[in-house]
């Protein structure tokens with residue numbers, strides 16, 4: 001059934017067709033094997049999320065030392081390709097756009113699980129995850145991490161994904177680089193905002209060069225650390241504005257601190273709105289946006305382009321399909 005409802009409007013971005021404005025937020029469900037491979041259970045969970053126009057598949061680790069919890073998906077080696085290809089195929093069967101989020105956890109990694117050294121921009125304990133004091137990365141190691149992001153991105157596209165989302169929020173490595181709390185470097189990767197965001201932009205440039213023009217490139221950007229001395233929203237907006245020239249869609253969230261510390265509903269509404277005002281590329285917002293009245297209002301006021309839902313979709317089968325049916329009946 002066609003509908004003129006704002007939330008159900010079809011969208012077109014660089015030739016990719018979005019059947020509505022709903023997006024499945026990246027949300028790790030810990031259903032991969034302990035080696036990070038796709039399982040049948042993981043496939044069937046994603047296949048049941050038929051409603052949203054785009055599925056941003058949960059974070060896949062780009063390196064063994066970048067794993068923050070057990071049964072996390074990996075995209076770090078050729079062995080992961082077959083499962084990722086099945087996953088992209090299942091998502092496409094539901095006429096959805098398939099995007100894979102890729103990540104390195106940095107000092108939020110779990111050393112008990114990885115059995116490897118904790119690595120970060122600087123030897124500063126993560127203020128939220130508190131895993132112990134990491135070792136500061138050398139420039140050579142930073143270059144290597146960049147290469148691993150690029151390899152995983154290439155693998156995801158080879159597996160059939162329509163695009164990539166670079167994870168740069170919720171306290172993981174790229175948000176650690178962005179934050180003056182966790183990044184105390186004195187070289188080209190620390191100090192000014194330009195230096196703190198250098199790795200993100202270098203990764204994006206190399207990923208784009210490697211995967212070519214066609215795939216969608218997204219960043220989930222932590223625009224506010226929600227901590228004194230951390231990245232404030234006005235700095236997050238400056239990074240967002242610079243991203244415009246490099247990426248296709250901007251996914252807005254929080255930096256060192258995850259958004260769920262804020263009271264809902266729509267706990268990031270002001271953040272999303274301020275970012276959207278500053279950029280001209282499409283913006284995805286998340287954070288307890290289940291109420292279609294609030295979501296519709298945000299779209300109507302041009303505060304956001306896509307509504308991402310995390311917990312609701314993951315906790316209830318067919319959540320978005322049911323929501324769409326309700327909206328269509330209005």
Ligand SMILES: Cc1cc2nc3c(=O)[nH]c(=O)nc-3n(C[C@H](O)[C@H](O)[C@H](O)COP(=O)(O)O)c2cc1C
Nearest residue numbers: 025026027028058059286287288289309310311312
């Ligand atoms: C268990 C859990 C796992 C999550 N995994 C990811 C993830 O892999 N990548 C990511 O960017 N955000 C992740 N998030 C954050 C969600 O994508 C989303 O931003 C957050 O839950 C707020 O949206 P909601 O109120 O619709 O759930 C996770 C959140 C939870 C609770």
